[in-house]
Amino acid sequence: MAGVVPTQLSSRTARTVLEIIAVAACYYAGGRLGLLKSLVVEESVVSPIWPPTGIALAALLVLGLRCWPGIAIGAFLVIISISPLQLNILGFMIGNTLAPICSYLLLRAAGFRKEMDRLRDGMALVFLGALVGMLISALAGVGVLYITGKIEAEDFWAVWSAWWAGDAMGVLVVTPVLLLLTHARWPRSTARWGEVLALVVCTVVVAPFATRSSLGLLFLAYPLLIWAALRFQLVGSTLSALFISVLAAVAAVDAVGPFAHRGRLEIMINLQAFNVTLALSGLLLAAVVTEQYETRQRIEEACRELAEVVDQLAPGEATHRWPLPERDARRGRRELGGGPGGGRGGWPGDGPGGGPGDAGEPR
Incomplete structure (x- = not known):
């Protein structure tokens, strides 16, 4: 019996590690897809649909909070693929990690069901998961750009609105598809x-x-x-x-x-x-x-x-x-x-x- 518990723990740990790696890989792949078509708003590059936010939220809803390191790793890989390794990328990574976690916690508090077979589930995903939760990533990302002098004060809200809309769209169009694939x-x-x-x-x-x-x-x-x-x-x-x-x-x-x-x-x-x-x-x-x-x-x-x-x-x-x-x-x-x-x-x-x-x- 003593040997059974360590074996179960090691198996559970290995599964969690694999899930984290899979989430990070999917996040990175989604980020590269989102960067294929991007717009320049006030000298800042934004994606009109940012799939990683939808991938991250779907992963949290299916796997739980244990997969959050995969989101952070995926965000880090996406950021360093388009910008040099600097201290300010920590702000981008934190914002991109906290936003889907916030959306996940809001949806759990609202009693969201992954089947989305009720009107309240659709309303919760739209307003709590997409529009409210993604405020964090937009504020963090544009805040870092402003602090580092990449954008001027008069451009802040234009860039922020474009960033927020792209992140919200990732949740609105990607998360429902991924959730349906888990039980369809x-x-x-x-x-x-x-x-x-x-x-x-x-x-x-x-x-x-x-x-x-x-x-x-x-x-x-x-x-x-x-x-x-x-x-x-x-x-x-x-x-x-x-x-x-x-x-x-x-x-x-x-x-x-x-x-x-x-x-x-x-x-x-x-x-x-x-x-x-x-x-x-x-x-x-x-x-x-x-x-x-x-x-x-x-x-x-x-x-x-x-x-x-x-x-x-x-x-x-x-x-x-x-x-x-x-x-x-x-x-x-x-x-x-x-x-x-x-x-x-x-x-x-x-x-x-x-x-x-x-x-x-x-x-």
């Missing part, structure tokens, strides 16, 4: 693959045109997002928002389409206003729809239990009324174009209950 499953039913393909084709065709057209057609992205959120909930809305936001960021950096002939600060303001409203709309709409499906499933379960009680009191009276005969259920699924149900973390139309076209769809 491949759909077993193929009943709705036609609609999935239609949505993908429309998004791939319309989104690049909307983000690069000089006619100012960014609003065309919203019908795609609404379609994805209503029919495929969080899986559809988060992936659509991520794809469209990345295309918009690329168009802004290239100064084409609706971002042409504008100043850098004006481009940043328009881009972040669009991306924030896009991510906010997708998250909240998908959360509302998912919450409604969960509520309906609980109601259906309560009706089944009530039917069993009635059947015990009056045998034969309830079984022909509830649940619906299988023939009627199959007919309802065909009329709605859905599969046999949707599950939490899965796709609508896959699994028992929760998606359009369930056998228990109210009539």
Whole structure:
């Protein structure tokens, strides 16, 4: 028995070390991706979408606070890859580490669930995780730039707002996708693959045109997002928002389409206003729809239990009324174009209950 405890401790320590290394590697990779497309605002380089903040928050939500050294190491590696090794990088590293930790603690205090199947989860991620938590990294980063004389006092708030918006966007578009990947499953039913393909084709065709057209057609992205959120909930809305936001960021950096002939600060303001409203709309709409499906499933379960009680009191009276005969259920699924149900973390139309076209769809 004495040898079992040290073995378990060493195994746990090794797993924690591997998790820290993995988080650091993912953070660094996300940082390099974010630097591929960046904007210069008041002589300071900022990224319109900073993926490391989303990666860091998702890691904390999944693994817990034990992975925070990986965030610090990843931030250090990103910083030294673009600037010489100086004492001021400590301020950047502390800010980039504390911001996701603050967001994580705020979300825990608010009772956030990684499944994001409630409206309150979407609201908490947007306002506490993204908008409030990322204030720390923006203040720390821009504060270091100001103290070291890299920016002037009159440029402070312009650079700060661009920095804060980029960090917040990383949380809004990256964290939901990573959280869904931890519990999502491949759909077993193929009943709705036609609609999935239609949505993908429309998004791939319309989104690049909307983000690069000089006619100012960014609003065309919203019908795609609404379609994805209503029919495929969080899986559809988060992936659509991520794809469209990345295309918009690329168009802004290239100064084409609706971002042409504008100043850098004006481009940043328009881009972040669009991306924030896009991510906010997708998250909240998908959360509302998912919450409604969960509520309906609980109601259906309560009706089944009530039917069993009635059947015990009056045998034969309830079984022909509830649940619906299988023939009627199959007919309802065909009329709605859905599969046999949707599950939490899965796709609508896959699994028992929760998606359009369930056998228990109210009539």
